[in-house]
Amino acid sequence: MLILAATPIGNLKDASLRLIEILENAEVVAAEDTRMTAKLLRGLGIENRPRLIPLHEHNEREKSASLVELARDGDLVLVSDAGMPTVSDPGYQLVVAAVAAGVDVTVVPGPSAVVTALALSGLPTDRFTFEGFLPRKQGERLAAFRALSRETRTMVFFESPNRIADSLTDLATALGADRRAVVVRELTKLYEEAKRGTAAELAEWAAQGVKGEICLVVAGAAALEIDLGTGVTQVLELVSDGRRLKDAAADIAEATGLSKRDLYEGALAARRPGAGGPAAP
Template sequence: MSGTLMLCGAPIGDVRDASPRLGEVLAQADIVAAEDTRRLRRLTAALGVTISGRVVSCFDANESSRADFLLSRLRAGATVALITDAGMPAVSDPGFRVVAAAAMAGVAVTVVPGPSAVTAALAVSGLPTDRWVFEGFLPRRTGERRSRLAELAGERRTLVILEAPHRLPATLDDLTAAFGADRAAVVCRELTKTWEEIVRDDLGALAAWAHGREVRGEITLVVAGRPATSPHAAAEPGTPAAAALAVVLAAEVAAREAGGTPRKAAITAAAAEHGVPRRVVYDAVLAAKARGDGG
């Protein structure tokens, strides 16, 4: 009888986010395959857990050979816990080859859910979350990255992108060029960690922000999708349609603020929802304030 491969979601920063079940699985598994065995030891020490099984490494460079070994142990009935440094194995982290091999062999594969930078960033972004797409890491080479962004420029779903801090300024420049400076976006840095930072603005402003500082840590970008063509987006300034839209936009921002959303985030969300630049929403809010409608 074959064993079970258990994919273990690790905390993305704050170790207190680890579930009690994660500690139980790591303590009881016959084999724990870790992206970094030293980080695994630090995690289990923080959790007060003692690993009883064998610990082996499983990272990008050795995953192919390690998959063969782990599959042989799974076929022999072992319980194997697979864990990466943070987040979920196989999601922009090592583990895909192991999971694919186990699935192909008919071995049971299950999951111990845990924190995810992808869904955490999406949730706090204030951008539409009903439809979204995970792009992962963009190509490192400039030409390839720009080509990929050109392909994504028409994507209407919210985009979630991972990026290294040293490439963030160049990536934001390329996003601005491909999507337009007015496209709403959010930079999420070091989520759940001591120096967590969430910056909401349009791409042009975020690019300027990134060039003005040394950015460190894990970066997740959330970018609004391309707005659908609509009467709202096409409303000419000074027309009755534009005036009507301004009233709608101001009311929506006011409603979001009443629900606890900060004004800047409410403006960003309304811009993304209606497919207009942030400055149009901002002007609508100012006009409503001048009329005494609120704000």
């Protein structure tokens, strides 16, 4: 079978007993960086020296077929440099290929930078969205933030220390200078830090330079407190701008907390002849 094995994101003491057992008995390990995996084995005191096969973003498609055959014949362990494979790390294409080939896939759970940063942030954790790495180019980054302007869930991003200051400036521009955010860096390591503030405050702080591996956690937009009638009006305004009624109702429901069904039916009723609005098509 294919075994997805989560590795520590910093502190080696976070390695689970099950991970250690798996690595002690592994014959073949597909690794994002074989040098990092060899270092992990040494750090955990594992004497086993499995065959290490590199699997990264540049070779995953071409390697997946042969790795699936290895997993068919015996256990194949997949690890990334840190955290859970496939989550902004190599492995997704391999899992797809294994599932398509009828090869069993299982997981050895463990540390995840996404949920660890979320828990540490102090922002709402009941609903959240993981958006991966932010775009490198400013125009694309601003567009990405603006597309999330109505997102009410807490948002988690990965970002490079070299771009975090620019990204925070763009966050303030796109979502407002007062949007709450947290820069979480060096999770589980000696210099772990969670810097909290508004987007503008954090941009000013980051301009001095930030080091380490970084997660950016951003508060969701405040739900608009409006009544159903106002919500229906907003749906109709979106429809007049070219949005499909179903999509417009979903957008306003997400932004306000109102029922999507009530918004949809209310908009339909408002568009019927004699209701004061244009006839529904």
